[in-house]
Amino acid sequence: MRTASDALLAKTGGRQPLRWxxxxxxxxxxxxxxxxxxxxxxxxxxxxxxxxxxxxxPQAKVHVATHARQDPHHIEARPALIAQLRSAxxxxxTGAALEAGWLPMxxxxxANPRVQDGQPGMFYAADHASLIDPQPATxxxxxxxxxxEGNPHLHTDPRRLAEVAEALxxxxxxxxxxxxxxxxxxxxxxARQWQVHTERWAAAGRAxxxxxxAAQHTTFGYLWHWLGVEMVADLEPKPGxxxxxxxxxxxxxxxxxxxxxxxxxxxxxxxxxxxxxxxxLRGRSPVVVLPATVDDxxxxxxxxxWFDGLLSRLLAAQPGGG
Amino acid sequence: MMPRRPAxxxxxxxxxxxxxxxxxxxxxxxxxxxxxxxxxxxxTSRGLALGQREKGLQLGHSDVSAAGPLGQALEAxxxxxxxxxxxxxxxxxEEAYVQTRCLPAGLQVRAGRFPxxxxxxxxxxxxxxxxxxxxLLYRAFLGGHWFDDGFRVNWTAPTPFYLRTGLEVxxxxxxxxxxxxxxxxxxxxxxxxxxxxxxxxxxxxxxxAWVHNRREAALEEEGSEGGEAGHDHAHDHAxxxxxxxxxxxxxxxxxxxxxxxxxxxxxxxxxxxxxWARVSGINRFARTRDRHEAxxxxxxxxxxxxxxxxxxxxxxKARSPHDDHFHNVRLREQSVMVAYKPTHAQTVRLxxxxxxxxxxxxxxxxxxxxxxxxxxFGAHGAHSF
Numbered sequence: 127m128r129t130a131s132d133a134l135l136a137k138t139g140g141r142q143p144l145r146w147x148x149x150x151x152x153x154x155x156x157x158x159x160x161x162x163x164x165x166x167x168x169x170x171x172x173x174x175x176x177x178x179x180x181x182x183x184p185q186a187k188v189h190v191a192t193h194a195r196q197d198p199h200h201i202e203a204r205p206a207l208i209a210q211l212r213s214a215x216x217x218x219x220t221g222a223a224l225e226a227g228w229l230p231m232x233x234x235x236x237a238n239p240r241v242q243d244g245q246p247g248m249f250y251a252a253d254h255a256s257l258i259d260p261q262p263a264t265x266x267x268x269x270x271x272x273x274x275e276g277n278p279h280l281h282t283d284p285r286r287l288a289e290v291a292e293a294l295x296x297x298x299x300x301x302x303x304x305x306x307x308x309x310x311x312x313x314x315x316x317a318r319q320w321q322v323h324t325e326r327w328a329a330a331g332r333a334x335x336x337x338x339x340a341a342q343h344t345t346f347g348y349l350w351h352w353l354g355v356e357m358v359a360d361l362e363p364k365p366g367x368x369x370x371x372x373x374x375x376x377x378x379x380x381x382x383x384x385x386x387x388x389x390x391x392x393x394x395x396x397x398x399x400x401x402x403x404x405x406x407l408r409g410r411s412p413v414v415v416l417p418a419t420v421d422d423x424x425x426x427x428x429x430x431x432w433f434d435g436l437l438s439r440l441l442a443a444q445p446g447g448g
Numbered sequence: 449m450m451p452r453r454p455a456x457x458x459x460x461x462x463x464x465x466x467x468x469x470x471x472x473x474x475x476x477x478x479x480x481x482x483x484x485x486x487x488x489x490x491x492t493s494r495g496l497a498l499g500q501r502e503k504g505l506q507l508g509h510s511d512v513s514a515a516g517p518l519g520q521a522l523e524a525x526x527x528x529x530x531x532x533x534x535x536x537x538x539x540x541x542e543e544a545y546v547q548t549r550c551l552p553a554g555l556q557v558r559a560g561r562f563p564x565x566x567x568x569x570x571x572x573x574x575x576x577x578x579x580x581x582x583x584l585l586y587r588a589f590l591g592g593h594w595f596d597d598g599f600r601v602n603w604t605a606p607t608p609f610y611l612r613t614g615l616e617v618x619x620x621x622x623x624x625x626x627x628x629x630x631x632x633x634x635x636x637x638x639x640x641x642x643x644x645x646x647x648x649x650x651x652x653x654x655x656x657a658w659v660h661n662r663r664e665a666a667l668e669e670e671g672s673e674g675g676e677a678g679h680d681h682a683h684d685h686a687x688x689x690x691x692x693x694x695x696x697x698x699x700x701x702x703x704x705x706x707x708x709x710x711x712x713x714x715x716x717x718x719x720x721x722x723x724w725a726r727v728s729g730i731n732r733f734a735r736t737r738d739r740h741e742a743x744x745x746x747x748x749x750x751x752x753x754x755x756x757x758x759x760x761x762x763x764x765k766a767r768s769p770h771d772d773h774f775h776n777v778r779l780r781e782q783s784v785m786v787a788y789k790p791t792h793a794q795t796v797r798l799x800x801x802x803x804x805x806x807x808x809x810x811x812x813x814x815x816x817x818x819x820x821x822x823x824x825f826g827a828h829g830a831h832s833f
Contacts, residue, residue, distance in 0.1 A: 265826045368754050
């Protein structure tokens with residue numbers, strides 16, 4: 127069976143393959159050499175960092191590895207992510223072992239020297255803010271997913287987010303010196319606005335100071351810390367371990383005495399355990415599903431929209447009990 | 449058994465090249481060596497033909513490993529693995545390699561002892577497997593998982609999808625341990641992987657590999673030839689090292705597809721993996737139709753954060769060499785498993801396997817029940833797709 131390309135080959139006397147090869151070679155060369163000169167390319171492990179990059183370097187091409195409905199602890203080192211990291215000039219991740227299950231594999235497979243640990247192109251947010259709840263390192267396999275460095279979910283504290291933004295703007299300026307002044311200026315504008323929002327959120331959240339919540343995992347640990355809310359129970363029996371019937375039963379006994387103001391789960395978590403517990407507490411503790419991060423990081427003001435939504439959902443929860 | 453090898457000149461050359469290219473760096477971010485251990489035990493009601501687990505409670509593939517950076521330019525990994533074999537615990541050096549992390553243009557070089565990157569499973573650590581035994585394909589053609597001494601050069605293309613091509617050169621002594629004829633290097637592999645996402649919920653990967661093996665396996669048990677057993681040779685005893693069926697050329701194709709609602713694989717995920725291999729050029733007497741072939745098809749369904757269940761079907765067709773002629777070998781295997789994974793560190797698995805259609809294979813197990821427990825301590829490396 128002769129195909130169209132065979133016919134074409136016959137007509138041009140077999141010279142076609144050479145031309146094809148020349149085109150292919152030229153294309154490959156352009157690809158390889160052009161990579162560095164192209165638009166700044168950033169790989170963000172989580173959407174909150176993508177949103178920050180977007181604010182400070184709007185012309186950058188940003189790959190976002192995860193979204194708000196994915197548990198960032200449990201991402202797989204998928205081929206698509208390797209390809210994205212391969213092309214990145216800078217990777218922005220949380221660190222503190224949040225991505226320990228997948229980022230090292232991506233770094234190894236992508237074979238991109240710019241984004242290896244220790245290089246300027248690998249930015250970890252956790253290196254630029256103080257972390258709460260550091261744990262003693264343990265080899266005990268029954269202790270759950272312990273993060274010795276501390277709780278990695280630092281983006282739910284607006285003040286720490288601002289600290290990271292400042293460090294990130296310096297790093298962006300270091301990698302793209304020609305843009306450094308513009309980046310610093312955009313960061314300064316953003317920081318001023320963020321400060322105003324932070325004060326507004328702090329004022330609104332004052333009503334919740336001293337309240338108690340139950341939550342699944344310490345995803346919002348920094349939010350509680352910032353608002354002065356006390357997390358009295360974790361639906362997970364061990365960090366990172368899904369809720370078990372035995373543990374939920376024990377929590378029911380424990381929480382019936384003084385039901386928490388809310389039972390909080392993140393948008394990426396299965397909320398069945400929280401709903402079961404709420405039912406057992408006879409509706410005195412409403413279930414609140416909070417967005418773990420920004421929904422669309424490429425949207426202008428994505429971080430403000432996310433935090434507004436997060437706070438209004440929390441504040442809308444009406445504790446039925448005391 | 450702890451074979452040692454001198455540090456290869458290639459490793460030094462690469463190290464020097466990298467040191468030259470390493471850029472001046474800023475403040476050192478959290479970089480340290482991770483040390484971890486894996487304990488793997490299984491109780492097997494009946495050992496499988498070509499299987500690597502013996503009857504009773506046995507130590508499986510357990511290991512101690514250390515991995516971390518060597519300066520800005522290199523990283524290294526060492527793994528010592530132990531398992532029970534013939535009533536004794538055997539330990540061996542399974543990984544000891546250095547790898548570049550500084551080469552430009554998507555290039556990467558690795559030298560030392562490491563598992564070959566052919567196939568879907570070979571490079572994965574066995575403790576991350578979804579079933580108690582590796583597929584028949586791996587047990588028959590690769591000695592379970594094939595690691596060897598040599599070096600690798602990989603190139604990851606700057607494409608919007610994942611494309612990686614690689615060349616490996618090995619001594620081949622772990623693939624064919626006793627060779628009647630051998631040339632150096634003993635084994636060369638060429639492989640490629642291609643993969644991407646489909647929307648938010650699907651991801652896939654295709655792989656193709658060619659293994660050129662230049663070590664011809666020595667014929668087994670020639671002394672017993674013509675004994676009372678006649679042609680009934682004991683060629684199926686479960687030896688954990690080296691390929692049971694080898695040949696000059698092997699072609700391996702693999703495909704993996706994973707689906708998780710919204711890409712959130714914590715609570716739900718479906719994983720389907722198929723692999724196919726053909727080995728030709730069994731020895732100097734082999735004709736074109738004397739070749740081995742094996743296939744494996746598995747599906748694993750994670751239906752809650754801690755529970756998985758899976759099915760695997762395996763087929764093997766081989767030609768077992770005896771002097772100047774060959775005997776047919778046929779085996780099918782079906783496995784069903786359910787696994788409980790309360791955390792990353794623990795797995796409890798119950799598996800039922802059945803082997804059927806056995807021709808030229810001794811000890812095919814009509815029914816085998818295996819209870820498997822894996823416990824990880826400390827840092828264990830991130831898993832691949």
